[in-house]
Amino acid sequence: MKFRTFLLFFCLVISSIIPAEEIRFLYNRNYYPFEFTNEQGKADGFVIDVLFALAREAAYEITFIPGNWKQREEDLYNGDGYFTTGFLNHSSHDSIITSKILFSLPFSLIYRSGISPHSLKDLDGRTPLFSSGDSSEQVLYTYLKPEKVIRTKSWSDAVKALDTGYGDFAIISRIQKDLIIGEYHEKLSVMEEFHLVLPYVIYTTRWDKEKLEKLNNSLSIIRASGEFDRITGKWFAEENPLITASGKKRSLLYLIPAAIACIILLTIYKKRKVRL
Structure with missing residues (x-):
């Protein structure tokens, strides 16, 4: 029993000593309210909060590097192990891969x-x-x-x-x-x-495919847990301009009762017509 307790304690200590794997995100410093540099000089915005949530779920240490789209594009294509975000635009570079759609x-x-x-x-x-x-x-x-x-x-x-x-x-x-x-x-x-x-996605190179897959899994988790919706509510409290996968599912769910009601009414109408 004492040995098991010691082993558990030892594993916890070791896991706390080993640093989390880092991912570096190039972000747009001037695209409010999605991603921008705030007055404190830090990365901020709806997309930044989503990326923080994804990294936390995937156990990554995330670092944000400011720039604009042209700078990010060049750094990404140079294959320096960066990640970035942007609207889906089919690239001519075979080395570039994209994540699941964050939102549209x-x-x-x-x-x-x-x-x-x-x-x-x-x-x-x-x-x-x-x-x-x-x-x-x-x-x-x-x-x-x-x-x-x-x-x-x-x-x-x-x-x-x-x-x-x-x-x-x-x-x-x-x-x-x-x-x-x-x-x-x-x-x-x-x-x-x-x-x-246009859909908004994460870009990286195919050499970081494993990390991207972990971020994709994290996206599914934060959607299911409601974390994605909470972040959305923080930035778009009055009116949500985003088109998300979860939003589409809700719309379909709202249509189900209406469809059932239509079927019932149509059945009643046919029965009455037969009687007449």
């Missing part, structure tokens, strides 16, 4: 007065505006190949510049659009025909 986000296209586009083709030759290094750059290059782009320090600066006639249009997430479109509603419009929903 709807996007809007806003344009200045003086142009009236009805489709993306109408924007050929036009100048887009977006925040330098912002993830919206990924969205832009997925659908358009502009000859010229204008970069600003932040997406809010991009919208202000667009309002003054500097540039023609911008692609921003729906939550960002809702934050600013009211302020600039007289000069800016939303292209109603533009519908785009």
